[in-house]
């Protein structure tokens with residue numbers, strides 16, 4: 339379908355579908371609506387002043403993807419850059435280009451932070467309240483269907499634990515989520531606190547300019563090195579069209595990720611050994627691998643961190659960076675004192691201590707006058723909530739690239755909207771049978787997940803309430819599975835137009 343054939347008719351205050359969030363997911367949702375529901379009007383409300391979400395917010399040195407772009411990219415738009423593990427600005431440009439090429443950018447209303455959405459069954463629509471700008475001015479938009487593409491974490495409040503003595507420290511303390519170009523670190527002594535994806539990205543990137551970078555971790559993380567440029571991509575692109583090469587690379591990586599995840603869950607000792615030998619091979623002889631690269635948990639109990647071309651190991655090997663596995667006793671005026679008694683001098687301390695998870699971008703929901711208590715809801719197919727009508731959530735995988743799931747969620751949401759139209763229904767609500775067993779929504783033992791689980795929906799133990807985190811299975815369910823499954827309740831038929839009264843003689 340071409341852009342010209344897409345209906346642009348949109349009243350300022352009512353749309354058929356309202357997307358919240360203009361990140362990777364929101365732009366993808368706009369694309370799918372245009373292509374699969376071309377008669378539907380839609381708008382995107384975005385809290386920030388620009389497109390891109392995560393890829394616009396995070397500006398710290400070295401910001402990059404930690405999964406490959408053949409699976410983090412949209413299914414419909416080949417990733418053509420040579421780098422499979424891409425830098426943040428390139429990913430941001432990819433999202434912006436998608437929005438531009440498809441006219442999605444013209445649907446976005448920036449500086450609109452959605453705070454509340456109320457469903458009325460009588461009117462069969464959502465009334466959505468958004469704060470505009472900083473002056474508390476609010477606007478309302480009504481919509482037949484809500485598509486929440488708000489990501490999964492708090493944008494303004496990252497997670498920073500209280501560190502004793504931090505007020506005494508004379509240098510700079512910054513969380514990566516608040517990084518700005520004004521933070522000078524060339525020739526300075528840097529300590530990065532943390533061991534997750536952000537820390538392992540920051541350390542080699544900052545080590546290029548800093549006097550020295552120390553990664554201070556309380557406990558280690560599993561780290562795997564992969565080529566930044568995929569050698570198979572070069573071959574595939576030589577012999578295949580861009581689209582065909584992308585499909586091949588995407589499936590290759592989907593299968594490789596799934597195989598690695600399954601192997602980690604079924605043969606954790608084998609995978610532990612594999613990862614350890616990988617680290618040993620890339621570090622100088624005699625390097626203390628054990629304290630620094632031997633996590634207390636099994637691979638994929640928490641996310642495995644990816645480093646492109648072994649850049650972290652290279653920085654550790656050439657001495658521009660080092661690791662301390664220890665705990666902070668206190669900040670001092672000049673750095674950090676550790677529980678072992680060791681002191682680390684620092685000019686800049688980067689607290690790569692993680693995110694604060696946030697469900698639905700902080701939006702309060704009400705259905706027919708009743709407030710929705712999010713932790714009491716259960717995810718349906720990982721993309722709707724029990725008892726909440728006409729609302730889809732774009733939430734990606736934790737064990738594979740985010741966009742793989744979000745693309746499928748969009749396809750399903752479009753199928754659902756078309757199915758409702760064909761059946762003349764105005765309302766689709768996942769109905770949970772009383773007594774259905776539940777479990778936490780996210781199956782990872784990471785601190786940032788465990789801190790937030792009581793504020794997130796639950797999942798069930800069987801389909802359609804269980805989150806399988808399995809792309810192949812989701813293709814069958816979301817792309818090809820029946821929409822009517824006896825759990826999703828269709829109701830609220832469109833009122834039949836009354837025949838015109840015959841004129842009196």
Ligand SMILES: Cc1cc2nc3c(=O)[nH]c(=O)nc-3n(C[C@H](O)[C@H](O)[C@H](O)COP(=O)(O)OP(=O)(O)OC[C@H]3O[C@@H](n4cnc5c(N)ncnc54)[C@H](O)[C@@H]3O)c2cc1C
Pocket residue numbers: 358359360361362363364383384385386389390391392393396402403404405406410450451452453487488489490491493536698699700701732734738739740741
């Ligand atoms: C540093 C970093 C690196 C990552 N790397 C990877 C990776 O390599 N691979 C991977 O699979 N995943 C990765 N992720 C996860 C990543 O967030 C997703 O891949 C993806 O970018 C999420 O896109 P999104 O559009 O769903 O959410 P976001 O990018 O978070 O965008 C959400 C948008 O919604 C807006 N919004 C939120 N609440 C509201 C509201 N109430 N009203 C209006 N607008 C609102 C936000 O302003 C934002 O623009 C990474 C995350 C981080 C933080």
